[in-house]
Amino acid sequence: MLGPNRYGKAETRLVRVHRDGDTHGLVDFTVSVALSGDLAATHLTGDNAGVLPTDTMKNTVYAFAKKHGTGEPEEFALLLARHFVASQPQVHGAKVSVEAIGWERLGPHSFRRRGDHTRTAVVTVTGDGEQVVSGVTGLVLLNTTDSEFHGFVRDEYTTLPEATDRILATAVDARWRHSGVDVAWGESFDASLAAMTGAFVGTYSYSLQQTLYAMGRRVLQERPEVAEVRLALPNKHHYLVDLAPFGLVNEGEVFIAGDRPYGLIEGSVVRDDAVAAVAEWWL
Template sequence: MAIILGEQQYGKAESRVVRIYRDGPRHEIRDLNVSTAMRGPFDPAHLIGDQSNVLPTDTQKNTAFAFAKSHGIDSIEHYGLELARHFVRDIEPVDGARIEIEEFAWERAVVDGVPHDHTWMRAGREIRTAAVTVDATGEYVIGGFKDLVILKSTGSEFAGFLKDEYTTLQETKDRVMATSLVAKWRFASSDVDWNAVYPEVKAIMVREFATVQSLALQQTLWHMGKAVIEQIPSIVEVRLTAPNKHHFVVDLAPFGLENHGEVFIAADRPYGLIEAQVLRDDAPAAHDAWRASAGLA
């Protein structure tokens, strides 16, 4: 029997990069959490402690900040591609790079009814994400978001499920359906209007969540992924993760009150966790596009 070293990578996780544009009286802000990972012939670092091929993670951090200035941040996908291309093209031992990015949204503060030029408040919406992989097989971009908390008060059922001696859940034809959605979508190429596609994908998913008469959260995820691929040709694969944020009707009978689906207890755990992959049958190979580093995007 031999013991061998398997897959390995290394990098700098969660560099908080804030870029403020001061080109005029009205400033703009981009707020990112950037993780980098290098892939290549780094086995000696593990096996004998030889660092001669290792670009320090501190250098990777510095590069992320420098590129925020020199290349700007028009979109997180484009910024990630520029970083990954640099590491693979310009750093000799590196043959693959993975860049994962979270973007935190800010909205302008309103002062005396007017949006302020240089003051913002953190927006409480979802976190936009991007994961970029560049290696010998090509360039791969995965857009996405996480923590999109969405709820509808009707239009959802759950009945006809398998039962055994431990089943206590009652069937229902009308329930609250809520989730904190994580969505990721893989593009067929890197020639995309990233900032135009993102709101379009989000709008499609919200529409399907709202309008599908859902017999199960699984069915809703299928409709969401399918609609995105049908309507946006540049996207070839969608992966969805949806924790079922359960809302249970409270028994108010002890207090002499009827509860016709009006008062609920929101249970944070345990929760059902529903996951689905939807893709075109002719989608190009993903190779290492889904191989995570920090796992934040």
């Protein structure tokens, strides 16, 4: 039998210039749309009567960017998802994902790519409700000290030495689920990002797991509109270089940055009253 399925247009590149006289605004989105619903016939018999072409989805992204502007990523994703569910009776659910690249203003119409991270938003609209998940990927953070790792399990294959002063580095992949859709999206994103980075900076870490929990907990403490935070933190290992062959003492100053393999720490921090709703959006 046919199981759960969906289809859509992935990674539509959208650059929107908002012109206000001589001062321009710049939005840089990558938009993906996925629809589900009464679509079994196209799989089972090839009957496409209920299939909205994915090319139409792409065109809708561009037309809506012109007609309605873009606003924040969450706002634009909600607009699109609601449209597909409302306009297509055979569509029961729409998932719209947006990756937003930031640009820093240099002048009225000049910009520079900002930072190394990407802002994300994933919106799901069905007949049962609406869900918004904001996030960030590729946010590289590093502490040169205030990090230890010791007291761990040892067996016959363990060679890792215990560390009482190490570099802690990661590239944050974080997503946070909102409890509703009446949110000042830009303000909420900036504040959530500041809370996570502030917790990373201010936590004396005995494990990356401890740091993960501190980052998620800080967001929930400071942002009441957030119900749950999920983080994936790769441990970007830095190894002390042996300088003894050169007659030099390396006092925690010269390192080689490892690439692969790396530890990967994943976890979620959830409000007590939001536990029942955490299962679905992780997928």
